[in-house]
Amino acid sequence: MLEVKKYDVIYFEHNIISETKIKKSKIDFNPNNKIELLMTEHYPWNKVIKGDLMENIKFPNKNIRFQDHATIPIVINQAKNVGVMYEALYNYDVGHPGNITKKKDKYKDIYEAFEYLINAYSKGILKKEDLTVLFIKKVYLR
Known part of the structure; x- marks a missing residue:
């Protein structure tokens, strides 16, 4: 689909599996609306990303909880x-042993992810409006 339709990113639905249940996702956003895309969860595993979009993307060096939230908005x-x-x-x-979401100090991690995004803004990669949407999503709507 990426090659035939020339999509840069394709989102797909997924299942979240815990010990007691399976939660099925439903895509309920317009892929042509950038604000709606920035408001989605920024998991790397619910999308296929064209390789050249990832060439200059570097995940934060630290093992922080919101690594994906520091990078996927740049891809979007x-x-x-x-x-x-x-x-x-x-x-x-969600129960796998290496799941970083179990890490307790999430607020420090959010701060570090936003430092990464602010750096992208200072380089002209993201706009102020993008940062505002991301801040609202992660801090106010979390």
Whole structure:
């Protein structure tokens, strides 16, 4: 689909698996609306990203909880064509031992992720409006 339709990013539905239940995601955003895309969860595992968009992307060096939130918005900003697939193509097991979301000090991690995004803003990669949307999503709506 990436090659045929020339999408830079394709979002797909997924399942979140815990010990007691399976939660199925539903895509309910417009892939042509940048604000709606910035308001989505920024997991790298619920999308396929064209390789050249990732060439200059570097994840934060530190093992922080919000690494994806520091980088995926940059990818979204650079994507020219975004598509969706209404099919669950991935199962995410929240109980796996290496799951960083179990880390307790999340507020410090959010701060470090935003430092990374502010650096992208200072380089002209993100706009002030993008940072505002991301701040609202992560801090106020969390």
